[in-house]
Amino acid sequence: MSSPPVIPDRVARFPFPFPEAHYRYSTNVEPARTPVRTAAGEWGRWLIDADDGYRDELALRAQILAADPSRMVSAPHMADAAWDTLLLCLGELAAAHPEEMVLHRDGAVYRWCNRRLDEERHFRRGDADSLGADPLAYAGSQVQEDIVLLEQREGELWAEAGLVTFAADWSLAFDIGMTFLEIHGPVPRVHVEGVIPRAHAFLLRLQPDAPYRRTNWTMSADPRLDQSTETYPEWGPARERALVDPAAVGQLQLRVEVQHLIRLPTSGAILFLIRTHLLSLEALMTVPEWARRFAEVLRELPADIADYKGVAGLRAPVLGWLEHPGPGAASRERQSRSAARSPT
């Protein structure tokens, strides 16, 4: 391992998603809570944990929700699943941070204590008044993950509820009421190669005691988390600028989602959690193995996948930059420190 003191925490725990030199869509699911060693550190020991972006990201989510309530969809028939979600999220947080967070049950009353946020609540499952909030909204105020809930019926999975503020170019409001297969309609290649039908069969028989996860990745022009379809005018143009301004290339972000796939115990619904991690190319350059591997992957990426991910136009400038880091690289030291996403 490289010398620990110079690796900032968010680099050390970044879920670098390229175990191989080429990338293809695959049904890349693996058991959750399995630590993965990377060239810079480790990720994946916990199903949910709170990192150094915790408070900022939660504040940002609250702001986005207040401005656009359509980012959350709840439904009466998914209430049981929302309670399942809340209890699962709090339980996982408490497992990862026992010194700061505690979930305790005494008979029918749960006590949740979160010192990071100075929160303490006593509530009963199914009783939103005792919680003082909608269970889904409250879950979203305690975990950095975006949340989608799917119901299984008639051999299909339907997206019925969720809370998504950090989408990468999609929209919860648009996808609600659609099936898993419909939602993945726009993804190229996957149907031909069977990835999505296999994922579907896998999800239909997922069992509560065996949570799974997968990673997905894309690139974005700046460290903005909210890149939902609704706000394209706010983030789209920055991506275009990076195409023509070499100085902006080092600021491009490798955007990696760690997605968890969980069968909820009492409702039987599927919980899909999406946690977004960002790392600037300049920070990526501080780990030579990652820079080399990312260049290999980009160079080899098939055109339709590159198009779908919106990285087709970025490929040449990024590869050029990774081989000969431009003026931006001089400030690498500063970069790796400020690589933390700014909450705007």
Place this chain on the structure above:
Amino acid sequence: MSTPEQRLCVATIRRTGTVAHLRLGPSDGRPLGSFTPGSHILIQTPASVNAYSLTGPHVDPGAYEISVQRHRDRGGSAWLHQLSVGHTVSVSGPVSGFAPVLSAAHHLFIVGGIGVTPILSHVRAAVTGSRSFEVIDAHRPGPAAHRDELTRLCGSRLTTVTDRGALLQRLTERLADQPLGTIAYLCGPAEMMAAVRALADRLGWPAERIRSEAFTGVALAPGRPFRVRLARSRRRVAVAAGVSLLEALETAGIAVPHRCRQGVCGECRVGVLAGRPEHRDLYLTESERASGDALMACVSRCLDDELELAL
């Protein structure tokens, strides 16, 4: 693969006729997981691995409750019947394969005899969730397991019939008069389930709106033991029932790349040189299966006693 790997302790045992009711509690005080209504657990008995529906509360249960009908021809049930308080048994986590449809407008439960067991947790969830439901219950005249509790939970939403003619008549009325969005849940003797399905079909019910519990289809069966010969390393490895080929190879110190252990990711593909694989994955195409020259080591097994692998 769900296997019975948790040790639970018999907390109470009680009988109704030929049915034994067991409460299985944690032997180490750790809380048991909540489960989806309609779930079952697998229990290891000396004779076999048996599935039993969980009949008790499904949210934060203090114990897993099961009801075991005594069968003469099945060793497992007789063994469970002779257990007493304090004995420990090996149990899997709850397996869900008969879950409620959350968005259903109305739930119609059709029960026959001991088939009441997976329906109890459904009914309890429907009551606490204020869901619209009714139960049609068929059993032989006289006392039958769990009927007091069912009556208490359902009140006027329960209809009881004690012969086949009355069941079919009642069902004909109720099935004909259902709003779109009703889901029917069926659990009882195979012969009764077939009769109900035939009737529903005649009344124009789409098959997807009738769900039945058959205790199959969700967890992969443990499978029979077999052996593998490894062509390159010239080694032999035995694969026991309930152990995957991938696990057996790992235990023998032979690394095979893998990711999902569920037969979907495609990483653990191994070449087959001789023997007929029993394919249980979702990855290989039909033609790849037919050619029989590769298998997915995490889930697939052998139709005969031995396979030769390109390892």
